[in-house]
Amino acid sequence: MRQFLLFLIAVSFASCKMSVEEPSNINDYKTNFESLWKIMDEHYCYFTYKKINWDSIGNVYRAKLQRPDTLNYVQFFRICGNMLSELKDGHVNLASSFDVARYWKWYTDYPDNFSSTILYSDRYLGKNYYIAGGFQYNVLPKSAIGYIYYGDFSSSFSGANLSYAIGMLGNCQGLILDVRNNGGGLLTYAEDIAARFTTQSLTYGYIRHKTGTGHDDFSDPIAQTLTPYATGSIATNWVEKPVVVLTNRTCYSATNDFVCIMKQLPNVVIIGDQTGGGGGLPMNSELPNGWMIRYSACPMYDVNMQDIEFGISPDIKVDMSTTDIAKGVDTIIETAITYLNQHKVN
Amino acid sequence: MYFCFSNLNSNYMRTLRIKAVLFFVLFSLASIFSQEPKNTITSRGWSFGLGGVSVYDEYLSPLVYTGTVFRADYESMHFISDSNNKLSLQQTLMVSGGMTDNVAKTNSIFYLALRPGIGMHYHFRPMANLKILVGGIWDLAFVSKYSFNNGNNPYSADFSTQINASFIAQYLLNVKKFPIMIRYSLRSPLAGVMFVPEYGASYYEMFTLGKLGNAIHFSSLHNSLAWNNSLTADLMLKKMIIRLSYIHDYEKHHANSLHFESMQNVFSIGSVINFSIFDRGKRKAPASYNDINK
Numbered sequence: 215m216r217q218f219l220l221f222l223i224a225v226s227f228a229s230c231k232m233s234v235e236e237p238s239n240i241n242d243y244k245t246n247f248e249s250l251w252k253i254m255d256e257h258y259c260y261f262t263y264k265k266i267n268w269d270s271i272g273n274v275y276r277a278k279l280q281r282p283d284t285l286n287y288v289q290f291f292r293i294c295g296n297m298l299s300e301l302k303d304g305h306v307n308l309a310s311s312f313d314v315a316r317y318w319k320w321y322t323d324y325p326d327n328f329s330s331t332i333l334y335s336d337r338y339l340g341k342n343y344y345i346a347g348g349f350q351y352n353v354l355p356k357s358a359i360g361y362i363y364y365g366d367f368s369s370s371f372s373g374a375n376l377s378y379a380i381g382m383l384g385n386c387q388g389l390i391l392d393v394r395n396n397g398g399g400l401l402t403y404a405e406d407i408a409a410r411f412t413t414q415s416l417t418y419g420y421i422r423h424k425t426g427t428g429h430d431d432f433s434d435p436i437a438q439t440l441t442p443y444a445t446g447s448i449a450t451n452w453v454e455k456p457v458v459v460l461t462n463r464t465c466y467s468a469t470n471d472f473v474c475i476m477k478q479l480p481n482v483v484i485i486g487d488q489t490g491g492g493g494g495l496p497m498n499s500e501l502p503n504g505w506m507i508r509y510s511a512c513p514m515y516d517v518n519m520q521d522i523e524f525g526i527s528p529d530i531k532v533d534m535s536t537t538d539i540a541k542g543v544d545t546i547i548e549t550a551i552t553y554l555n556q557h558k559v560n
Numbered sequence: 561m562y563f564c565f566s567n568l569n570s571n572y573m574r575t576l577r578i579k580a581v582l583f584f585v586l587f588s589l590a591s592i593f594s595q596e597p598k599n600t601i602t603s604r605g606w607s608f609g610l611g612g613v614s615v616y617d618e619y620l621s622p623l624v625y626t627g628t629v630f631r632a633d634y635e636s637m638h639f640i641s642d643s644n645n646k647l648s649l650q651q652t653l654m655v656s657g658g659m660t661d662n663v664a665k666t667n668s669i670f671y672l673a674l675r676p677g678i679g680m681h682y683h684f685r686p687m688a689n690l691k692i693l694v695g696g697i698w699d700l701a702f703v704s705k706y707s708f709n710n711g712n713n714p715y716s717a718d719f720s721t722q723i724n725a726s727f728i729a730q731y732l733l734n735v736k737k738f739p740i741m742i743r744y745s746l747r748s749p750l751a752g753v754m755f756v757p758e759y760g761a762s763y764y765e766m767f768t769l770g771k772l773g774n775a776i777h778f779s780s781l782h783n784s785l786a787w788n789n790s791l792t793a794d795l796m797l798k799k800m801i802i803r804l805s806y807i808h809d810y811e812k813h814h815a816n817s818l819h820f821e822s823m824q825n826v827f828s829i830g831s832v833i834n835f836s837i838f839d840r841g842k843r844k845a846p847a848s849y850n851d852i853n854k
Contacts, residue, residue, distance in 0.1 A: 223744050223791065230787050230810035232823055234616045234624050240663050253622065257760060311666065401764055421769070424760030426817050433758065436771045495762055498710040500621055504664025506709050511760050 240502040243282040243290050247275070250294055250308070250507060253499045256427040259513045260303065260494060263521055268429075271300050291315065291505075303523075304466055305496040309506040320463065320490045320525075327462035327487045327534050328394040332544045339363065346379045347371025353386060359554050360386035361547075364407070367399025367468040373406075373443075380410055380452055388554030389452060390547065391476075392460040398467025398492060408475040409443040410451050411482060416440050418475040420519060421495065423512040435519065440475055456557045457482045458550040461528055467492035473526050474516050483553060484528040486546045493522035601836045601851040602638035607792075607803050609633075609828020613658050615671050616821040619716045619757060620707045624821075625669045627660030631807065631826045637681075638852050645683065648852060650697065650726075652677045656824065667709040671822075675701045679726055693728035697747060703822070712762045718813075718820060720779060722752030724788075741794035741853070749786050754779040756815040777815045786811040794832055801832040 237245045251272045261268055275297040279285070285293075291308070295315025298306050308315040333339055339361065343352040348369025351362040360383030383389060391407075408418075420435035444450050459476050461484055470489045476482045494510025501507065516522055530549060538545045613629035634653040639645055657672040679697030686692060703718040730743040757766060758773045765771050777783065792805040805828045812821040834853060 223789075227789055227791075227808050230789075230808065230823065232614050232616065232624060232821055233812065234819070234821060236624055236663055249622070259760075402768060421765060423758060423762060423765060426759055431759075433761070433773060436765055436769055438769065495712055495764060497713040497760070497762065498707075500623060500662065500667060500709075502623065502663070504662055504666030506667065508711065511712070512762050512765065 237502050240504075241287075242502075243279055243285060246290075246501045246503050246505070247279055247294065249501050250297075251276075253501075253507055254298070254301075254509060255429075257424060257497065257499065257511055258301065258306075258509045259422075259424060259432075259511055260301070260523060261429040263513070263523065264302065266301060271297060288312070294505075303494070303510055304490065304492050305494055305508060305510045307506075307508045309508070311504075320466065320492070324463040324487065325533050326464075327546060328464065329534070329539060329544065330395075332539065332542055333363065333392075333547075335542055337542060338544060338547060344379070344382065347375030349375060349379045351379045351383060353383060354390075354551065357551065358385075358387045359551055360389045361392065362389065363392045365393075365396050367396060367403050367472070369399070371403070371406075376407065376410060377450055380450070384452075386455070387558045388456045388458065390458050390460060390550045390554070392547070393465055393469050393472060394460050394462040394486065394546070395464045396466075396469040397464060398469050401468050401471055401495070404468045404472035404475060405440060406443075408440055408472060408479070411453060411457060411476065411479050412440060412442045413451055413453050414442060416478060418478045418517055419471070419522070420515045420517075421512050422515075432513075435515065438514075440478075453481060455481065455559050456554055458553055459484050460546050460550060461486040461489050461526075462546075463487050463490045463525075465489035465525075467496075470522055470526060471514065474514075474522055477526060477529075478517060483530065484526070485530045485550050485553065486528050486532060488527050488531075489525040491523050491525035493524075600638050600642050601834050601853065602636060603832060603834050603852050604636045605634070605794075605801075605803050605830055605832035607633050607805050607828040607830025609805065609807065609826040611807070611824060611826030611828075613656070613660060613671060613825075614821075614823045615660050615669060615705060616819065617669070617705050617716050618818045618820065619713060620669060620705060620710060621662065621667070623662045625660035625662055625671075627658050627668075627671070629656050629658035629671065629824055629826065631656035631824065631828060633805070633807070633828065633830070640680075645854070648681050648683060648693070648695075650677075650679045650681060650695075652679075652697065652699070656826075667707065669708070670706045671703070672705075673701070673703045673822075675699055677724070679724070681726060681728065689732040691728075691730050693726070693730070695726050696750075697724045697726045698722070699724060712764060715763060716757075718755065720752055720754035720784075720813075722749035722754075722779065722784075724749045739796040741792075741796065743790075743792045743794070745788075745790050745792075747786075747788040749779070749784055751778070751780045752784070753777070754784065754813060754815070756813070756818060756820075759817045774816060779813060779815075783815055784811075784813040801834070803830045803832050804828075805830070 278293050299317050304320045343350050348371050349362050354361050417437045418440050419438045422432045422435050425431045425433050470492050473489050493514045495512035496508050497511035499507050532546050532549045534545045609631045615625045632655045636651040637648050639648050654675040660669045677697045677699030681693035681695030684692040701720045705716045707714050724747045726747045728745040733740045733742055754777050757775050787810045789808040795802040807826040809824040
């Protein structure tokens with residue numbers, strides 16, 4: 215009996231060890247390359263939509279590693295970063311301790327359509343604007359039009375901040391909500407703001423996620439629903455008077471989602487340039503050497519199940535003209551003012 | 561330029577409330593069943609330890625994270641009545657937490673585990689000084705892992721409730737008239753229910769949109785395996801009992817094409833108290849009583 219017990223104890227303690235093993239050399243280039251390729255192959259969500267042959271891309275960049283002894287870690291990082299750039303996705307980054315590989319052509323190839331110098335001039339926001347949470351707001355000079363600038367969806371705000379901003383502009387005939395140069399942040403902030411511009415629940419889009427390692431293994435679409443703030447209370451929700459949302463190519467990620475929501479609302483018009491996109495909710499993983507990889511994981515769609523990865527078109531397309539910029543005039547804001555003056559609610 | 565799941569919305573709060581109510585009900589039931597009968601000795605022990613932990617959570621990272629874990633264990637055991645010395649009731653509670661790192665030390669995962677349980681054992685006495693206990697334990701396990709660098713998948717929670725097979729062997733060793741109770745215990749889950757997120761599901765979908773999808777799974781030996789081993793030595797001093805333990809917990813499970821694994825090796829020290837409230841608090845010791853240690 216004693217021998218049996220001792221045997222049982224010995225076996226039970228010794229038999230349990232981690233079945234997942236780390237690579238013997240975490241800095242080996244080929245090991246890390248294959249890990250990166252596999253993570254993307256199994257998790258990235260836009261291969262089919264973007265018609266990307268990941269096997270072929272892998273072979274092209276794998277060939278650059280045939281003589282790893284001739285590479286240093288910076289060169290290896292560049293090879294990995296260049297491979298990821300083939301995805302043309304601003305949500306894809308490789309982050310090491312010395313650099314971040316990124317793809318920025320979704321906005322660098324297009325006009326800025328934004329000038330902070332002009333925005334903060336006395337013609338528009340000036341110097342004495344109000345600040346509530348992440349919102350900068352005021353009534354535009356010599357007009358009855360309210361203006362709110364929100365430049366970062368990571369910039370926190372409370373419900374009270376939003377109530378005061380909207381409430382203090384409540385007597386205005388129309389409202390400009392400027393989200394240009396807003397690169398994204400929290401999805402829930404996008405919904406929190408949009409919830410002030412409706413009194414009815416509505417489905418504004420869909421999201422899916424990978425259910426397996428195959429490029430087309432996706433869940434059924436999950437509806438994204440906007441629930442109005444303080445349903446039935448028109449006093450705190452801006453639903454009767456017109457709203458213009460200003461956009462440019464730097465509107466990305468959560469901002470793209472915000473524009474997707476606002477575009478569904480009947481009293482809202484989008485003016486400016488097409489948004490930059492970024493419709494894939496990103497997730498993170500990492501390579502054996504500790505480099506962090508971020509990738510688009512969950513594709514999002516508008517209410518018609520159209521992918522929003524490449525951006526959302528405005529209702530009224532306007533670019534800032536060089537002539538106006540030279541005069542200190544923001545063409546997009548001026549277009550919005552003209553639109554709101556033409557659509558006053560009596 | 562990133563999304564991030566965020567704030568507790570109503571769906572998440574609803575889920576949280578359901579969990580809280582469930583937890584409260586289970587603990588209430590446990591406390592009712594654990595009422596000590598009169599004239600029985602109850603053994604209660606606390607131990608605190610330090611050791612190593614390895615964590616593999618494919619939802620958070622494809623790498624194994626290792627680090628130091630602090631652990632506390634509680635155990636209470638007594639016979640179910642003063643006339644029965646074969647069937648005992650046991651309560652257990654394990655709390656452990658620690659910080660783990662990847663091999664390159666570029667990211668950390670905070671690990672926290674909580675596992676209360678209640679079970680029954682049948683006592684065999686095959687030979688002098690040796691007792692074999694065989695039974696089952698029903699437990700709840702909640703393991704929380706937070707990855708500091710991840711954006712929309714920063715958090716992973718393993719939630720499960722399992723029926724475990726339990727085996728305990730204890731031997732009273734006398735070293736020069738100094739009694740030491742050597743005890744080996746092994747617990748392994750047989751069946752239960754566990755929460756595993758879908759392969760690529762974000763917490764935004766699960767807790768903001770309230771779509772858990774195929775996240776609740778029946779667990780058994782085909783997808784869940786655990787060995788909770790411990791070897792303890794109770795040093796019976798004149799006025800107190802010191803408990804020295806080596807604990808080796810290993811657990812792995814998989815579902816939705818995701819694999820999870822963890823292992824703890826902990827050395828701990830604590831004490832054991834044997835007590836009874838004779839005749840419901842009259843403090844008058846009866847002629848005989850039912851001692852869990854015999």
